[in-house]
Amino acid sequence: MASQLKVDTLTGVTTAGSIVVTGEGNSTTTNLQQGLCKHWISVDMSSAAVLDSFNAGSITDNGTGDFTNTITSVMSNDDYSNTIGSLYVAAWGQIGFFRTNTARTTALYRTGSVNYHNNGNATDSPQFDTQINGDLA
Amino acid sequence: MASILRVNTLTDASSNNSVPMATVNQGTAKSWADFTMASTPSANDSFNLASITDVATGKAGLVVTSVFANTNYSVQGNSNGTANDDFNSTVGLGLKCNFNVSTSTSTYEFSIYAGSYVDAIHNYSNAHGDLA
Numbered sequence: 001m002a003s004q005l006k007v008d009t010l011t012g013v014t015t016a017g018s019i020v021v022t023g024e025g026n027s028t029t030t031n032l033q034q035g036l037c038k039h040w041i042s043v044d045m046s047s048a049a050v051l052d053s054f055n056a057g058s059i060t061d062n063g064t065g066d067f068t069n070t071i072t073s074v075m076s077n078d079d080y081s082n083t084i085g086s087l088y089v090a091a092w093g094q095i096g097f098f099r100t101n102t103a104r105t106t107a108l109y110r111t112g113s114v115n116y117h118n119n120g121n122a123t124d125s126p127q128f129d130t131q132i133n134g135d136l137a
Numbered sequence: 138m139a140s141i142l143r144v145n146t147l148t149d150a151s152s153n154n155s156v157p158m159a160t161v162n163q164g165t166a167k168s169w170a171d172f173t174m175a176s177t178p179s180a181n182d183s184f185n186l187a188s189i190t191d192v193a194t195g196k197a198g199l200v201v202t203s204v205f206a207n208t209n210y211s212v213q214g215n216s217n218g219t220a221n222d223d224f225n226s227t228v229g230l231g232l233k234c235n236f237n238v239s240t241s242t243s244t245y246e247f248s249i250y251a252g253s254y255v256d257a258i259h260n261y262s263n264a265h266g267d268l269a
Contacts, residue, residue, distance in 0.1 A: 003143070004148060006150050008150045013140055014139050021161060021162060022162075023162070023267070023268030023269065025268055027268075028204065028268045034169075034184040034185070035165030035184070036165055037166065080171060081171050081263050082215075097215065133184070134182060
């Protein structure tokens with residue numbers, strides 16, 4: 001029978017922050033909280049504008065191809081998986097990366113964008129996308 | 138008391154933001170990791186990761202605990218350092234981050250190449266797909 005559950009908050013019974021979901025093949029399980037993306041943001045570095053986002057606070061334009069992004073509901077530690085996509089513009093050879101000269105924290109991380117075909121010069125990406133998988137505080 | 142809820146759709150109390158359980162299943166990451174290749178590869182934090190094998194210099198095998206249903210899963214990730222702690226020293230070399238998921242439902246290979254294969258310090262990956 002088809003069913004619909006109306007609820008504003010899901011909480012585990014045994015452990016509040018852990019809900020098990022059966023996998024697509026019906027033989028294994030996954031953890032709902034662990035699998036949820038905790039933060040994503042799409043930034044136009046040229047205009048320093050947030051195109052769209054989830055659980056994102058402010059962005060800071062530190063210079064060409066150099067941004068600091070903040071997280072609203074912070075992570076529990078700085079060992080989160082932080083992945084990138086940078087819009088490829090013809091002949092630019094765009095590369096996105098995370099800067100380590102400012103250590104990331106539970107509340108912020110610093111990104112960089114360079115032009116691979118021009119000796120790695122800093123370049124503002126017109127769409128710089130990042131996301132985080134990890135543990136919320 | 139532990140319980141199982143069998144439901145097809147989740148929606149908020151105002152009947153907005155409805156999401157089918159199939160979307161919950163398909164849309165959640167099945168594995169993610171923050172790991173280093175330096176010395177003995179190890180994870181700083183992870184989800185659904187059993188172990189990391191040192192395949193070769195610059196190549197790590199990430200072994201998941203709950204395996205995928207097939208080898209057609211999607212892996213993405215990046216690395217922000219090679220032998221050093223600062224990406225800037227490697228930009229000119231053209232850091233390449235690649236994956237190989239074609240051979241196993243339980244292991245995907247993560248490789249970092251910058252002129253030659255190098256053990257990167259900061260690596261981040263996540264995998265979406267169908268669990269077995």
